[in-house]
Amino acid sequence: MSEAIIAQTRELDAADPLGQFRGEFILPGDIVYLDGNSLGALPRRTPEAMRRAVEEEWGQGLIRSWNEAGWFEMGARVGGKIAPLIGAHPHEVIACDSTSVNLFKLIAAGLQMRPGRNVVLSEPGNFPTDLYMIEGLERQGLASRRLAEREKLAKALDEDVAVLMLTHAHYKTGELFDMKALTEAAHRAGALVLWDLSHSTGALPVDLAGAKADFAVGCGYKYLCGGPGAPAFAYVAERHHAALAQPLTGWFGHARPFVFSDDYEGAPGIEQLQCGTSPILGLTALEVGVDLIAEIGVRRLHTKSQALSEFFLQCLAELGIDLELVSPAASHARGSQLSFRHDEAYSICQALIARGVIGDFRDPDILRLGFAPAYLRFEDMATAAMQLAQVLAQEEWRSEDIGRRATVT
């Protein structure tokens, strides 16, 4: 690495307006963590929030905490805090269940709102659970899954399509859809749109209102730093609240759950998307992550995310590394990640991990590096690039020590 690059790294970190926020996270000292798009890092405030929820609210408050610690409203409260990150109103977002379960609710709700249509359109290679949840409704005889490559999506939007379901930032390549254009195309065809924001939320601004999106879901454990398997969130545009009906009609979505009536009556607003009892411990950790990301601000996070990935590419060029980039070359067209294709991607990923640079591998041949802008430094970019250069130069992927393991999206 040239002196010039090393000097530039120092300058970039010194001038980074988000540099102070790295201290708001607890990170192992010996690694460069490029997998925050799979599991976000631990906010420094989370352990104390968890201790308080466990020892004080649960241990001392016991059942009283449903009222006194605000547990009843926690899903709506955390959802309301996610809302400004995605261009939604607070009463349009709720935190509950998993991304997968929320997909099921909203695909089903969309089908119910478009009688006479049964096609759910998506693209091949979308994140698997999105595609699988359509299949669940196919199993029930209620949906027909149609997949079209992204350049053919507009043409595939015919009068049979009830719901167009897409992931805003592709999990594997980071490629972004034009949310506004696709939503408009779907609406012209009479379909509703469901956006999966799992790889966008907290890394770049999303404007659901501006795009006139109908539904959205997203993940709590990636850029929102809500912890492993954190509760997810779901969005329904206010204009659809009156007609909203989804099949997971649990008691936490009832208009008056404590009347204990035999008959379901959905809550009038977004709360209808709740099903079982709110997962309080998971929501506690999620709320800390959301608060912190909101404090840093998605516009600033996006700016830094772009600067980080551009600088990483600059370092690779400087080091003479010529890998096939499968992410869009223009930073405005991708999420907060860079993905490279290589026949030995799996082994390269493992060799990098052995050197303390944690990225991940995606079948069959993708090395995926995520740049969570809330806690990464430009120094981390330079280090990762240099380690990658070493792995490639020494062909370390040929090592027999490298075993096969999996990680979570």
Added chain:
Amino acid sequence: MSEAIIAQTRELDAADPLGQFRGEFILPGDIVYLDGNSLGALPRRTPEAMRRAVEEEWGQGLIRSWNEAGWFEMGARVGGKIAPLIGAHPHEVIACDSTSVNLFKLIAAGLQMRPGRNVVLSEPGNFPTDLYMIEGLERQGLASRRLAEREKLAKALDEDVAVLMLTHAHYKTGELFDMKALTEAAHRAGALVLWDLSHSTGALPVDLAGAKADFAVGCGYKYLCGGPGAPAFAYVAERHHAALAQPLTGWFGHARPFVFSDDYEGAPGIEQLQCGTSPILGLTALEVGVDLIAEIGVRRLHTKSQALSEFFLQCLAELGIDLELVSPAASHARGSQLSFRHDEAYSICQALIARGVIGDFRDPDILRLGFAPAYLRFEDMATAAMQLAQVLAQEEWRSEDIGRRATVT
């Protein structure tokens, strides 16, 4: 209270073989907690387990903990530990999602296994979410809900019934169903049976295998002491694994989730009931509770539960309190609770809470007192009975200070 009763209280606590386990829980010093059937108390080991999961596994291990901390297998591992409490094999139980979501999966699976039948039979007054989840499938046009009073259930089991779904211990009255007899009756009629064990698991022995039950679900936050909104569990008898198909086909239930294929292929065993990414923080707390309850042992817990409630009734009699008991009078016929009907039940409950005895109220007129046998003492029974006597003698329910609040089942 007579000297004799006070002496008896001391003797009973001194001779209690489970007395030592109260120290395994953290309880507020100033209350008698008779709501462990709604939210179980905090095990003493939970805070450290949570700290380790948050600070070490998440904070330091990050994404590596999916492999190295056993997160991938956590749902199956915790399910396997619940299995012996309910008469199941470890590979027949999994911890995931909420009770409500698991009900949906298994009602739908049952309907799918009984083509030509669409009735789901239950009883009016069953826990609301159980009844509501049938309605969700009705909304989809896939089920027809039929409710019959318990003495008419056998007659209502005709050739249209696909699934009989009942709660083993009634949430309001504690009344127990004869699981074996009802299961046999359903099977004779060609139906499958789904048992909700939310108010049984951890308080009394359940024998799913002996009853030849098909499906079951249960709650993690009551007698299992898994924390507020803990993950729930689901059981499918091994003989049904091959035919099992449920509609919440998320990636965590896929046979090979990390192949990231576009097409769903369910895992061959109980793992197929998983949907989204496992909620690790919730499962961490649940595992501690399950371990502790398993260590104490459900047979001993049941014996003590019966002794506690019998002694409470004895104290009431001693104090001349004549309340209408709506729970079965015979302890073998009820779960670990006593419920009383009174026109002023709500206000009596509030007055008791003001005196440090926490029970709960169930619409419209039920005072429900739960006797979690893992951490309650006979002394608590005497105290609660004396406080109740005071509330009734002084008609404290007439106080205007008593506001209306709700608590979670």
